[in-house]
Amino acid sequence: MVDMSTTLAGMRLPNPVLTASGCAANGKELQRFFPVAELGAFVTKTVMRDPRSGRPTPRMAETPSGMLNSIGLQGPGIDAFCTQDLVWLADHGARVLVSVAGNTAEEFGEVVDRLVAGPAWDCVVGVEANISCPNVANRGLVFACDPESSERVVRIVRDRVPEGVPVFAKLTPDVTDIVAIAAAALGAGADGLTMINTLLGIVIDTDLLRPQLAGVTGGLSGPAVRPVAVRAIWQVTAAMRGGRLPTAPVIGVGGVRTGTDALELVAAGAAAVQVGTATFNDPSAPRRVLTELEAEVRRHGFDRFADVVGIAHERMVRP
Amino acid sequence: MVDMSTTLAGMRLPNPVLTASGCAANGKELQRFFPVAELGAFVTKTVMRDPRSGRPTPRMAETPSGMLNSIGLQGPGIDAFCTQDLVWLADHGARVLVSVAGNTAEEFGEVVDRLVAGPAWDCVVGVEANISCPNVANRGLVFACDPESSERVVRIVRDRVPEGVPVFAKLTPDVTDIVAIAAAALGAGADGLTMINTLLGIVIDTDLLRPQLAGVTGGLSGPAVRPVAVRAIWQVTAAMRGGRLPTAPVIGVGGVRTGTDALELVAAGAAAVQVGTATFNDPSAPRRVLTELEAEVRRHGFDRFADVVGIAHERMVRP
Amino acid sequence: MSTGVVQVAGELIANRRVGAYHHLTLVAPGVAELADPGQFVALAVGGPTSATLLRRCFSIHKVKPSGTYGGTVDIVVAAHGPGTRWLAALRPHDPVDVVGPLGRPFPLPAEPVACVLVGGGYGSAPLFWLAESLRERGCHVEMVLGAASEDRLFGVVEARRSADAVHVTTDDGSAGRRGWVSDVLGEVVDRTEAAVVYACGPMAMLRSVTEVAGRHGAVAQVAVEESMACGIGVCMTCVMPVTGSDGATRMVRSCVEGPVFRGDRVRWDAISGGVTRVPEDAVGAPRAGGH
Amino acid sequence: MSTGVVQVAGELIANRRVGAYHHLTLVAPGVAELADPGQFVALAVGGPTSATLLRRCFSIHKVKPSGTYGGTVDIVVAAHGPGTRWLAALRPHDPVDVVGPLGRPFPLPAEPVACVLVGGGYGSAPLFWLAESLRERGCHVEMVLGAASEDRLFGVVEARRSADAVHVTTDDGSAGRRGWVSDVLGEVVDRTEAAVVYACGPMAMLRSVTEVAGRHGAVAQVAVEESMACGIGVCMTCVMPVTGSDGATRMVRSCVEGPVFRGDRVRWDAISGGVTRVPEDAVGAPRAGGH
């Protein structure tokens, strides 16, 4: 038996496989394929203060080994989320990592306040601040593209989330120096990091000769981006191991389709792994990845998942 | 008949399909599959001042719809390049876009000086400054990650290349704001831009549990990254159309495997297209892409390639 | 969410060319037992080394809950992109991963009213099965099948077995009457005094079917075909502006709340030129200066 | 670069399981006519929707310049990763794009000397054809075939036809002598007074074959198997440190300057644990403080 449990900034999860925000809705739909309570935690679709209709369609384009999406954070708003979605998740025994966002740093705080005050707060094992979303105050630039904006948001979120419940900052890879953004987020009190969100991309419809997405740009995800996710996780955890960043858990996400894919992120330093786009290919993907990852850990002769986290840094061939 | 010619900063090419630096060696090998003189131009492997052995192996990892490489700019050095490779290309009727780099900005200048003084300078239709390579003076940070370093290199290269021969700056997508880097390069005198170089990535070998590349990180290329290339081309040419950047030709590169792939980059704003990794899948890819691109232009009812460049900006659905 | 769904490792047992289409029969135990007309299946494409990650969705043409091979599902595929071409090239015994049945089926009338079923191109695929269900309930059923040209009509012969009368139109006049299905629909609704028009086909056709049905006093039930990344309700790519019973318009997922919608509830005014806008009055629509 | 090469749309005509391997016969007109023993082919894998972009390289096992089907090429595939599994699952008439012949063949001795051919696992694949060429020139040929276990030996029966004597070793003793090829090689070289040892197999084996051959007065010609992205000389991924006739070590491309190298020219000292370092004395090696 392999001990698959993992502890993320004091939050102990029975296993390290999670859904990815926006790729699993809020549980009901996947429950038809496997019990969501079997996952380490369930990560909800990013929720904002008000209901949002999202962007026009087409909202997606398939790309080689990946896809673009431009959903525009469609959702019911935090109040309906708390009284309906989160209650459903609690009733079904899920541990929940709630992904939140705001158009401004202050709005993040409002969302958190209402979340904490909601009826199902007890099932929440952590808050993921999706700072890879546009900052209305700063020309729509993504918060996580700038260390200061990242800091401001994370500080507010950390302030409002009760102590003992960890806050994760979710970073975008579309930056020159992800270690600098990680430093800003951790400096502002983030208990951990989630990496990576999608890469900005465009697909041209070669019949219509115009962008395929109605919103022009979209987020690139899927196996195509896995090497970028592994690199981001590696760089940040290498900085932690080298003492250039405070040590904190990293949740890996990006292109995980199989247990070996998950193992790549884990060996590079991720203490937990989210499965996103692969769920569209296989609705049971998150649950299957858990089974496969456990088999991989066993194949390598380990009996504790925790021993594999970051192992590639140790086994690296030094020049 | 479609007029496939394209003019890049005064340099007129019979057609817009080029090889990508480092993906076609220096001509001899591909000549066995098609006459390299049939391409719009031949882009050479980045050459530096001294001979270089490159990195240890493994130097490559296959990734979903792409690959990582870590060659480390192996090459014969500028002198052997001029007397052997470039002479061979000239003898075979190729128009050549020479890719140059240096460990320091000053070294770029030395490379250009020797190139211009070499025996086959006449076949050179342009110089591509590969500023997406590490800057030894700045902790090995890539020149193109920083506007100032980019500016310094481009200024030196532009100074040393005789007037009338255009200089292209090749940018990396691994930056927060590619328009800012483009502005720096154009401000320093670049006549055009080549976009994109590879994305930084890592693959973990899940049997050995260590990075698969001996050099740990590598450059991600291939169809997987095409949406990122199209996005970079779109952002920079949109800024030119919006008057936020001086107008200059963009050479598109990243994930082109077919004529429709090339059309994506062209419709997004590229006035020429380079074919890189796809050549490893199909040694005739650059020549085939030309045939296919011509058929695409014809299918859309155009008789001049030039009319399709950037067309997606005009056909875009405005919100 | 109450409807059952399964994910099974299916197997192709037949692939027949029919006009411009491929008619595929798949063994997919469990799907047939749960399915109703109007639902669809989502198939993984490209095999183990595939770069095409997203499933392709197809209306269920018919099902056989059990047989020599276990339950089977039939679909009709128009091959144009990489996924549909891959499916069209499958050979017997090739494996195909199937998720289904998905979406909401066509609602059946409580009374034995007359119904008109309208299919555009391969959009007719789910209608024969629907026709049989309706006739079992005592409904009079007529069908209107239209396409660009004769080879793009699907199931005219089958239609004659499943329906009380069949009307055919083609854009180029190569079969039936030259013109569109909407040109003949009004008279059929009037003559049969139809209460419901069921339709499946391209967006523009569904819109005019809805208008014609409305003008002639029938309710339209249309099965839409939005671009879908997941088919199971988790991605939010397949949304359409639809007005609910409370009068509010929402961007609803066509894979779980559709693909069948009441035609007069769809906000056709927001749909044009291959783009669907968010109506300004939709719940959570961007406000001026806002998101 | 003088050697001819073609790229052809080939077709699989036979796929036979042989022990742990798959023996594939491909129609690939033009390749057979140009090929010599020791060269290889690069095959595209995964079909039109493939996410596996890079070609897979395989030693040419044998060729038939013309026949019922036009020229054919045979290869022996060990299925472990996605590309080789895809190839192993091919059925007759499936298309396979072939580039070849690639690389430099085994150099043949000018005189009819005795030769020993050493194959590790599927590494024996190119040796039977080589043995025949050597025997045609009057060489005495003995073969040493080794593998981890009996099912991983390839071509023992064929070897008995192609060579004057065959010696077999397996790590586990399941066939032939228990042990490694290098354990028996020395005595074979001595007895036959062999002038050349040809070898193909894993790196560690090639290294010890080179050492044993050297100690017993023979020249080793080894066919290496480096990870290759292009196979045609344009990517620089497949390099190895090899000492040239001028005494200088360079990182040379094993796809065009190899895959066959004189064993004593390979810088084995730089190769270990799955990594090949750049020897400090190599041309253009990084100097302290950067390049």
Ligand SMILES: Cc1cc2nc3c(=O)[nH]c(=O)nc-3n(C[C@H](O)[C@H](O)[C@H](O)COP(=O)(O)OP(=O)(O)OC[C@H]3O[C@@H](n4cnc5c(N)ncnc54)[C@H](O)[C@@H]3O)c2cc1C
């Ligand atoms: C509910 C439903 C029922 C359908 N029934 C049928 C049917 O019975 N017969 C049939 O031939 N086709 C049907 N379609 C359309 C079919 O799903 C698409 O033609 C197919 O997915 C296109 O795949 P491709 O690989 O050929 O094209 P690509 O353009 O390569 O597809 C790329 C991506 O876009 C999506 N996509 C592209 N076009 C469509 C589309 N029209 N609808 C939905 N997704 C799309 C694909 O699923 C894929 O994810 C149906 C679609 C839906 C939503």
Ligand SMILES: Cc1cc2nc3c(=O)[nH]c(=O)nc-3n(C[C@H](O)[C@H](O)[C@H](O)COP(=O)(O)OP(=O)(O)OC[C@H]3O[C@@H](n4cnc5c(N)ncnc54)[C@H](O)[C@@H]3O)c2cc1C
């Ligand atoms: C000159 C030469 C001759 C060869 N002859 C044979 C043969 O006769 N029979 C046989 O079974 N195998 C042979 N190989 C090895 C064979 O090419 C690899 O096993 C195969 O490419 C692995 O593909 P995969 O999809 O199974 O593995 P993956 O690990 O998925 O391959 C990923 C990538 O790495 C490359 N790669 C991985 N392993 C190797 C390797 N050992 N050598 C070269 N490239 C590799 C692949 O080409 C591909 O680009 C030969 C290799 C070379 C270079």
Ligand SMILES: Cc1cc2nc3c(=O)[nH]c(=O)nc-3n(C[C@H](O)[C@H](O)[C@H](O)COP(=O)(O)O)c2cc1C
């Ligand atoms: C359709 C879709 C919607 C997404 N929505 C969100 C979201 O609301 N919030 C968020 O933080 N990330 C969102 N993401 C990003 C994913 O959570 C994940 O970071 C990214 O897709 C990379 O992982 P993957 O390759 O496994 O999908 C979304 C991704 C997709 C494909």
Ligand SMILES: Cc1cc2nc3c(=O)[nH]c(=O)nc-3n(C[C@H](O)[C@H](O)[C@H](O)COP(=O)(O)O)c2cc1C
């Ligand atoms: C093996 C390999 C070597 C490369 N070497 C260089 C190089 O020397 N100089 C350079 O500017 N770009 C180099 N590149 C980047 C390509 O020129 C190109 O920008 C990138 O691969 C994206 O295009 P693609 O997806 O068509 O390959 C290299 C790429 C590969 C795959």
Ligand code: FES
């Ligand atoms: S297709 Fe994913 S929600 Fe409908």
Ligand code: FES
């Ligand atoms: S494999 Fe590309 S140069 Fe040898």
